[in-house]
Amino acid sequence: xxxxxxxxxxxxxxxxxxxxxxxxxxxxxxxxxxxxxxxxxxxxxxxxxxxxxxxxxxxxxxxxxxxxxxxxxxxxxxxxxxxxxxxxxxxxxxxxxxxxxxxxxxxxxxxxxxxxxxxxxxxxxxxxxxxxxxxxxxxxxxxxxxxxxxxxxxxxxxxxxxxxxxxxxxxxxxxxx
Numbered sequence: 001x002x003x004x005x006x007x008x009x010x011x012x013x014x015x016x017x018x019x020x021x022x023x024x025x026x027x028x029x030x031x032x033x034x035x036x037x038x039x040x041x042x043x044x045x046x047x048x049x050x051x052x053x054x055x056x057x058x059x060x061x062x063x064x065x066x067x068x069x070x071x072x073x074x075x076x077x078x079x080x081x082x083x084x085x086x087x088x089x090x091x092x093x094x095x096x097x098x099x100x101x102x103x104x105x106x107x108x109x110x111x112x113x114x115x116x117x118x119x120x121x122x123x124x125x126x127x128x129x130x131x132x133x134x135x136x137x138x139x140x141x142x143x144x145x146x147x148x149x150x151x152x153x154x155x156x157x158x159x160x161x162x163x164x165x166x167x168x169x170x171x172x173x174x175x176x177x
Contacts, residue, residue, distance in 0.1 A: 070146025106157025115147025
């Protein structure tokens with residue numbers, strides 16, 4: 001029991017040392033902070049590369065593409081049609097969606113992230129296996145232009161992607177202080 005007590009106090013001491021040693025004491029404001037508000041929507045397909053909704057053509061392994069999801073965008077309608085609709089308003093900060101890979105030709109992963117993210121992602125939002133249709137729920141921050149970036153990592157392979165938006169986040173009112 002003595003070891004556990006010492007461990008706890010060592011952690012507290014380390015936190016204090018880092019806080020004080022990193023430039024002195026820092027004042028924390030008691031100002032109210034704006035909270036994000038979630039707005040659910042009827043699931044709406046804003047990306048179907050099989051039929052050219054959002055982006056067209058298969059995703060090539062090792063490539064990134066951006067998709068605008070705010071403001072008027074093309075959406076898929078039942079029966080195979082396409083219409084323009086505003087599912088996510090301009091100014092939204094993030095979306096909640098279902099990301100699906102259809103007919104991948106190789107094993108790998110798909111990453112979804114803000115549209116202005118740089119570099120090659122090393123994290124997976126959706127793991128894929130050749131020949132299997134797989135889906136995953138994702139929450140992703142939007143860039144300042146209302147876009148997400150999609151990346152398929154498997155060089156030499158292809159996949160179609162679907163993205164069904166089920167909600168979005170907007171900055172809400174400041175919390176009462």
